[in-house]
Amino acid sequence: MKIEHPASPIVGKLEGLHLFHFDGAPCAQRVRFALYEKGLVRGREVKFDAADPASCRGEPGAWISRRVSLIKHEHMTPTYAAIHPNLVVPALVHDGELHLESMDIIEYLDQAFGGAPLVPKDDPDRLADARALTALGKDLHRSIRFVTFRWGLRGLARLSAQAEVELKASLANGDDGEQLLAFYEDYDSRSIPDDVFVAHLEKLNGAFTDLEHRLSDGRASLIGDDVSMADVIWAMKVLRLSECDYPFARCFPAVWAWFDRLSSRRSFREGVMGKHAFMSRAFRAKASVEHLLGIGLRREVLKRVA
Ligand SMILES: N[C@@H](CCC(=O)N[C@@H](CS)C(=O)NCC(=O)O)C(=O)O
Structure with a gap:
């Protein structure tokens, strides 16, 4: 969605491609994957709010990385709210x-930079299929948030009272389209209740059961043999959940094999993982310890998926 009159004075100054993102955020990982699929690699790093002429310049064949730390709550600042009124990453500026x-x-990106299409425009059936699967992926974004905040992030993601005040102030001009405020208010006061967690987990289990069935005909990718936007959105869900020890290999082997193929692409290894690799290992290590303690997401899934 192109924003006609952005509130931020920084946006208009940016030349070339600038991505506001966070290495561990699945929504930003999707875009980095697509950028690499288009042959656009990660260029220099600048502070997300840098506006001096040197930091605003673009780089041919690359995008400028403007990392917005979700850990330091930089996405909840007034400066970022002027770029993204819903206070979420990613945001892309192109010229x-x-x-x-x-x-x-x-x-x-698919329209603006050639390369193999991620949106299969020339085939109406595949296009409809890709759009439907993408829409389902978007719907389940909240479920990923509930499940992975419960097991991956736990108390680490709670906001201080001060941060909650700042969040409210920064959202004053947005419509909280991503429901961040409601989520954090509930989350901070009583973690994620069991029934809410189980409902979201079951939605995800159901969706992966369908993907397993879809992939069981031997296709290489979700809507045929070529990688599409549907693969992009679903792969980042599998990555995030697998970091929390969701037992894909055991419960959904065709999904796991598909993810393995996709994650060997350069766009995944460098675009998605790159600087996220360390955090990813840390999440996996934390989940292994939970498993040894007899708790964790693996156990919750195995109780429910045969
Ligand atoms: N619909 C948005 C969703 C963006 C979104 O929810 N981003 C998450 C990261 S995946 C975020 O920034 N969350 C901030 C937070 O959880 O505080 C999109 O697809 O771009």
């Missing part, structure tokens, strides 16, 4: 034009 919504950004 002074602001684009929001990860899947819209991927469609935009």
